Amino acid sequence: xxxxxxxxxxxxxxxxxxxxxxxxxxxxxxxxxxxxxxxxxxxxxxxxxxxxxxxxxxxxxxxxxxxxxxxxxxxxxxxxxxxxxxxxxxxxxxxxxxxxxxxxxxxxxxxxxxxxxxxxxxxxxxxxxxxxxxxxxxxxxxxxxxxxxxxxxxxxxxxxxxxxxxxxxxxxxxxxxxxxxxxxxxxxxxxxxxxxxxxxxxxxxxxxxxxxxxxxxxxxxxxxxxxxxxxxxxxxxxxxxxxxxxxxx
Amino acid sequence: xxxxxxxxxxxxxxxxxxxxxxxxxxxxxxxxxxxxxxxxxxxxxxxxxxxxxxxxxxxxxxxxxxxxxxxxxxxxxxxxxxxxxxxxxxxxxxxxxxxxxxxxxxxxxxxxxxxxxxxxxxxxxxxxxxxxxxxxxxxxxxxxxxxxxxxxxxxxxxxxxxxxxxxxxxxxxxxxxxxxxxxxxxxxxxxxxxxxxxxxxxxxxxxxxxxxxxxxxxxxxxxxxxxxxxxxxxxxxxxxxxxxxxxxxxxxxxxxxxxxxxxxxxxxxxxxxxxxxxxxxxxxxxxxxxxxxxxxxxxxxxxxxx
Amino acid sequence: xxxxxxxxxxxxxxxxxxxxxxxxxxxxxxxxxxxxxxxxxxxxxxxxxxxxxxxxxxxxxxxxxxxxxxxxxxxxxxxxxxxxxxxxxxxxxxxxxxxxxxxxxxxxxxxxxxxxxxxxxxxxxxxxxxxxxxxxxxxxxxxxxxxxxxxxxxxxxxxxxxxxxxxxxxxxxxxxxxxxxxxxxxxxxxxxxxxxxxxxxxxxxxxxxxxxxxxxxxxxxxxxxxxxxxxxxxxxxxxxxxxxxxxxxxxxxxxxxxxxxxxxxxxxxxxxxxxxxxxxxxxxxxxxxxxxxxxxxxxxxxxxxxxxxxxxxxxxxxxxxxxxxxxx
Numbered sequence: 001x002x003x004x005x006x007x008x009x010x011x012x013x014x015x016x017x018x019x020x021x022x023x024x025x026x027x028x029x030x031x032x033x034x035x036x037x038x039x040x041x042x043x044x045x046x047x048x049x050x051x052x053x054x055x056x057x058x059x060x061x062x063x064x065x066x067x068x069x070x071x072x073x074x075x076x077x078x079x080x081x082x083x084x085x086x087x088x089x090x091x092x093x094x095x096x097x098x099x100x101x102x103x104x105x106x107x108x109x110x111x112x113x114x115x116x117x118x119x120x121x122x123x124x125x126x127x128x129x130x131x132x133x134x135x136x137x138x139x140x141x142x143x144x145x146x147x148x149x150x151x152x153x154x155x156x157x158x159x160x161x162x163x164x165x166x167x168x169x170x171x172x173x174x175x176x177x178x179x180x181x182x183x184x185x186x187x188x189x190x191x192x193x194x195x196x197x198x199x200x201x202x203x204x205x206x207x208x209x210x211x212x213x214x215x216x217x218x219x220x221x222x223x224x225x226x227x228x229x230x231x232x233x234x235x236x237x238x239x240x241x242x243x244x245x246x247x248x249x
Numbered sequence: 250x251x252x253x254x255x256x257x258x259x260x261x262x263x264x265x266x267x268x269x270x271x272x273x274x275x276x277x278x279x280x281x282x283x284x285x286x287x288x289x290x291x292x293x294x295x296x297x298x299x300x301x302x303x304x305x306x307x308x309x310x311x312x313x314x315x316x317x318x319x320x321x322x323x324x325x326x327x328x329x330x331x332x333x334x335x336x337x338x339x340x341x342x343x344x345x346x347x348x349x350x351x352x353x354x355x356x357x358x359x360x361x362x363x364x365x366x367x368x369x370x371x372x373x374x375x376x377x378x379x380x381x382x383x384x385x386x387x388x389x390x391x392x393x394x395x396x397x398x399x400x401x402x403x404x405x406x407x408x409x410x411x412x413x414x415x416x417x418x419x420x421x422x423x424x425x426x427x428x429x430x431x432x433x434x435x436x437x438x439x440x441x442x443x444x445x446x447x448x449x450x451x452x453x454x455x456x457x458x459x460x461x462x463x464x465x466x467x468x469x470x471x472x473x474x475x476x477x478x479x480x481x482x483x484x485x486x487x488x489x490x491x492x493x494x495x496x497x498x499x500x501x502x503x504x505x506x507x508x509x510x511x512x513x514x515x516x517x518x519x520x521x522x523x524x525x526x527x528x529x530x531x532x533x534x535x536x537x538x539x540x541x542x543x544x545x546x547x548x549x550x551x552x553x554x555x
Numbered sequence: 556x557x558x559x560x561x562x563x564x565x566x567x568x569x570x571x572x573x574x575x576x577x578x579x580x581x582x583x584x585x586x587x588x589x590x591x592x593x594x595x596x597x598x599x600x601x602x603x604x605x606x607x608x609x610x611x612x613x614x615x616x617x618x619x620x621x622x623x624x625x626x627x628x629x630x631x632x633x634x635x636x637x638x639x640x641x642x643x644x645x646x647x648x649x650x651x652x653x654x655x656x657x658x659x660x661x662x663x664x665x666x667x668x669x670x671x672x673x674x675x676x677x678x679x680x681x682x683x684x685x686x687x688x689x690x691x692x693x694x695x696x697x698x699x700x701x702x703x704x705x706x707x708x709x710x711x712x713x714x715x716x717x718x719x720x721x722x723x724x725x726x727x728x729x730x731x732x733x734x735x736x737x738x739x740x741x742x743x744x745x746x747x748x749x750x751x752x753x754x755x756x757x758x759x760x761x762x763x764x765x766x767x768x769x770x771x772x773x774x775x776x777x778x779x780x781x782x783x784x785x786x787x788x789x790x791x792x793x794x795x796x797x798x799x800x801x802x803x804x805x806x807x808x809x810x811x812x813x814x815x816x817x818x819x820x821x822x823x824x825x826x827x828x829x830x831x832x833x834x835x836x837x838x839x840x841x842x843x844x845x846x847x848x849x850x851x852x853x854x855x856x857x858x859x860x861x862x863x864x865x866x867x868x869x870x871x872x873x874x875x876x877x878x879x880x881x882x883x
Contacts (some may be wrong), residue, residue, distance in 0.1 A: 052769070090769070091764040094881065095755075103759050108769030111752050112633035112777060118750035204707060229763070286682050336865055342682055343613050347821055348864040354857030408622065413593045475693055482686045495747045505575050527699035538673060538696035543687055547679045 003066060004029050006082070006169040007197050009051055011045075011060035013223075021057065022223040028169055028199045033191065035202045035210045037110055038220035043088065044067070044203045047220065048173050052075045078107060083167030083198070085158040085173045089148050097157055098142040101129035104164030126167045132163040136190070152183045159187070163198040169199055176206040188212055211235070223244070258508050259501065264393045266500025269398020271455035272477035273484070273492040274407055275448025275523055281487030282444050283338050284354055284421040288349035289329065290477065292356035297322040297453025298460035299360060299468060302320055302369040311374035320418070322453020323446040330445040335438065348353025355473070359466045368464035384459050396458055403451065411489060420444060424487060476503075479535055483542045485552025494550060499535050506531035560876045564829045571735060571832075577733070579728050587727040588799070593839040595795045598727045600819040600831030601741055602788030607817065608826030611761030611780045611883045615685045616672070616692030617816050620786040622699065622808035623668055624661035624793025629711040631657050636714055646656035654719045654733070657794050657849055665790025666783045673782035677775060692810050697804035710804025717798055724798075733804055738832070743789055746828050748784075758826075780785050789816075821863060822868030826881030833871050 004027035013021040020043045028034050036044055036084040038241070047216045049055035051062055053074035061070045069077050079082070091100050103117050106112050119125055133139050136156040141149065149157065155175060162170060176184045191200060195215075202211050210217065211231045218228040221243045227234060234240055276290050300321035305314035331354065337345050373392045380388040411417040419435050423444075456470070462468070480499050484491025511527030518526065542550065571594065576584035591784040599621050606612040634650025641648050651657060656739045676687045681873040716724045724730045748754045758765045760774035797803040806812070815838070823834030841859070845852035867874060 002674070054765070058710050074765075074768040075771045078769055082771050086769075087763075090763055090766045092759045092766060094762060095759065099755060103755060103766070103772075104770045106752050106756060107772050110771070112756040112772045114752040115754075116751060117749055118747075119752040119755040122752070161766075161770065248681075280682070301863065324677065325806075333861065333865070340864075342685060343607075343817070343821075343825075343881055344864050345684060346613065346615065346814075348861055350818070351857040351864065354853040354860070358851040358854040358857070362854070413610075475689065478686050479690055482683060482690070486682055486686075519641035525701065525703050530699055532697035532701060535692050536690045536697075539687070539690050543679060543683065544675060548683065 002030050005065055007063045009061040010060045014058060019223045024225055026218050028201050031195055032215040033195050033200045033202055033213045035204055035214035035217045036220055037210055042218055042220040043223040048171060052082060052171055080166030083162035083165045084171045085162050085175055089154040089158055091157060093147040096143050096145055097138055099128060100143055100146055100157055101133050101160055101164055104161040105129045108165045127166050136160045151178050155179055167198055171173040171201045171219060173203050174205060176209050184209055192211055256387055258505055260389055262501035262504035264396050265504055266497040267397055268460055269457050269476055269480050269500055270400055270493050270496035271451045272473055273449045273488055273496050276477055277481045277487055277489060278444055279448045281419055283441050285338055286342055287346045287354035289476030292353050293322045293326055293436050293449040293452040294456035294473055295470040295502045296325045297456035299364060300463045301460055302371040302458035302465045318453045318457030319450045323450040326449025327442055327446040334346055340446050357467050368466035369492030371460045371465055379545045385470055401476040408488060425516030483539050486498050487550035502535050502538050506534040562752045563875055567829055567832055570641055575728060575731050584727045587731050589839060589843060591731045591734050593835045594738050595792050597832040598738045599739060599789045599792035600816050600835055601745055602785045604820050604831050605785040606781050608881055609749060609806045613640055613685050614688045615813050616688035617789055617807050618812040619666040619692050619794035621694045622695055623665045624790035625807040627658045627661040627664050627795035628797040629795040630705060631715045632717055633711050651718045657717060658791055661790045661794035662787040666787040666793035669783045669786025671780045678780055689810060692813050696805055696808040696875055699808050710802060713801045716801055719738040735806045752784050765860035822870055824872035825883055830870055830872055
């Protein structure tokens with residue numbers, strides 16, 4: 001067994017009486033896709049925020065490549081190799097697709113303190129950005145303003161920006177949300193190959209995608225991980241049926 | 250320094266504070282309910298003062314003058330709200346700042362057009378002029394004492410209005426959830442106009458009351474406006490209680506600082522230098538206070554939202 | 556009609572070159588002074604545009620830096636003209652009448668003050684940021700009023716305009732040349748800055764700080780540096796403005812001036828390279844021509860401003876080129 005790239009250890013977070021994260025310990029091993037599923041309000045977004053640094057847990061640790069990053073800010077975690085995509089696109093809407101990707105490249109190259117040569121004319125930034133756009137199939141839209149992109153294209157751009165960072169681990173918050181069947185299928189194929197590059201912690205509602213992609217699945221209900229296992233184990237787990245799938249059936 | 254002087258200065262500070270509260274209450278309500286930052290609030294203060302001075306000049310009645318101030322400011326507020334302000338509720342802060350800055354220009358020059366550049370005077374009514382002897386043998390101007398009384402009465406009234414009436418429920422709901430009150434069948438645009446006019450009336454009242462101890466002139470509203478902003482930033486934008494505490498803090502700091510800092514500096518400087526440095530520091534005092542509060546609590550003493 | 560922004564910018568620069576030359580030929584020194592005033596105000600607003608247009612920070616206290624620049628000039632020149640020593644604590648000087656030295660002092664002092672104001676103000680955002688910058692402006696305003704050594708409320712007069720090596724600054728056209736050159740230089744730097752990685756990141760921080768953090772950059776530091784640069788440029792403009800009037804007073808710190816600087820940018824177009832320039836030209840022209848027609852010209856300014864805010868996002872450049880301005 002290889003060491004996990006990303007792990008949480010006994011993470012807890014409450015909002016008043018509501019326990020949003022209840023003693024969550026999950027990990028992400030090299031080369032795998034680990035999906036987190038759970039009904040709405042199960043605390044998936046809260047968990048992601050604690051992993052990526054937007055929200056401070058009440059107790060527990062987060063480690064990235066063996067380093068404890070629990071007390072680090074979002075940007076330090078990003079520099080340490082965490083590539084995140086957002087459930088609701090968090091992009092610079094007034095900027096072009098290329099500029100958004102170049103921003104990511106700047107983060108990767110740690111190049112924001114340069115004042116003279118235009119960002120878009122720096123090969124080290126531009127190449128990195130172009131490669132990422134090419135990979136998600138957005139090269140033709142490089143000069144389109146982000147506000148004019150379709151919803152699906154914005155999702156692609158989210159992924160592209162994360163790619164520019166060449167992260168050690170991806171954390172993706174519902175990347176399929178709002179994509180049509182075709183879009184989901186294409187993205188599923190893409191993520192399938194991406195896991196070799198860096199493992200993916202995937203929060204997703206699209207169960208077809210989850211059961212196709214995930215090496216392991218963790219089920220989060222009321223802030224608690226009630227089961228972790230392979231797709232088959234989860235499918236047949238009685239607890240999961242009761243707590244989660246049972247609700248829908 | 251005698252204790253009489255100290256008490257006198259504390260009363261002066263309170264009087265200044267409650268008048269600031271009248272301004273700040275409207276500002277903070279308007280921000281809390283509608284999310285609008287209104288630079289033209291000082292203009293409504295000025296409108297109140299001019300209306301009072303004009304009516305007092307024509308009729309000789311101070312009471313009528315106050316009524317006129319309330320009515321004129323509320324009316325001006327309602328008109329401005331319907332014509333301009335309501336287009337700004339969803340606009341970015343920058344637009345709000347600019348549009349209301351433009352309104353200041355229009356109000357100020359318009360008033361100059363009508364009344365000219367010379368200051369008007371509003372006399373303290375005979376019944377309230379002269380000093381009154383307080384327990385402890387302190388002589389204090391009755392009018393200023395009345396201002397403190399009116400200010401406190403308005404504070405209590407506002408509290409009752411917000412906590413105890415149907416309108417208050419709507420106002421509080423408006424601060425939390427706009428869609429909700431619309432869904433409850435409250436005519437939201439009417440509510441907004443009402444809140445704006447209420448805030449304007451309070452500003453107009455303050456203008457008229459203060460106008461009797463200062464001169465009534467164009468541009469009188471802006472210094473007060475800026476102090477009122479300091480007040481609501483200290484208190485937490487949107488909080489009426491914060492505005493009250495903030496207003497008293499600012500009123501006391503400004504008044505007491507102006508008197509005591511030069512005295513304090515005389516202990517270790519020569520008199521002339523102490524007077525200068527003390528006065529300099531005193532006029533900066535409230536901004537220093539505000540800076541310290543914001544460093545401690547970036548959203549003010551009672552503020553929740555940024 | 557839709558103009559390309561590049562042509563519009565070129566046209567504007569050409570106009571700023573041609574108008575004073577025409578005034579020189581027609582022997583109308585007052586026109587030159589008027590254009591100089593516009594150019595200096597434009598420079599101050601270009602400074603503000605760094606944080607307002609690119610970084611989205613609505614500073615309602617930028618007159619602080621304008622005033623500091625003004626007083627840097629006033630104080631140095633005052634000591635030079637009265638042959639009195641200026642004791643700065645760590646060293647003593649007799650002041651100076653040399654413009655480059657004054658500019659340097661103005662920019663360094665403004666930059667340092669901007670660093671501290673920025674450090675405190677950037678802890679807040681939104682309305683609080685607007686208010687705290689406004690309060691800092693008032694703080695300096697009152698300080699200047701009570702600073703009796705340098706004229707207090709009455710301000711300081713400088714008898715002769717300061718010197719620039721090789722030029723006769725008393726000739727309006729030569730002083731104009733200095734101001735115009737500085738404006739062009741700063742505009743060039745602004746354009747470079749805007750396109751540079753720093754500018755791109757700052758622009759991104761305006762739109763979404765979360766995104767900037769998520770790629771591993773620190774939006775706070777970006778904004779703070781922008782604030783310092785912005786303060787230094789506006790400080791430089793303040794020094795020139797004081798030199799133009801040969802006078803500096805607390806009104807250079809006034810909150811109306813802070814408001815007007817924002818207004819200049821809005822008239823021209825937020826975040827546009829030449830927005831502040833076109834805004835300043837229009838503003839000075841309005842002030843002059845409307846001011847001639849009626850002493851109540853501020854009413855019209857108010858109405859124009861209202862119309863721009865309510866109906867014309869993007870300012871004049873937006874109107875002429877069909878592009879929207881940056882959203883702040």
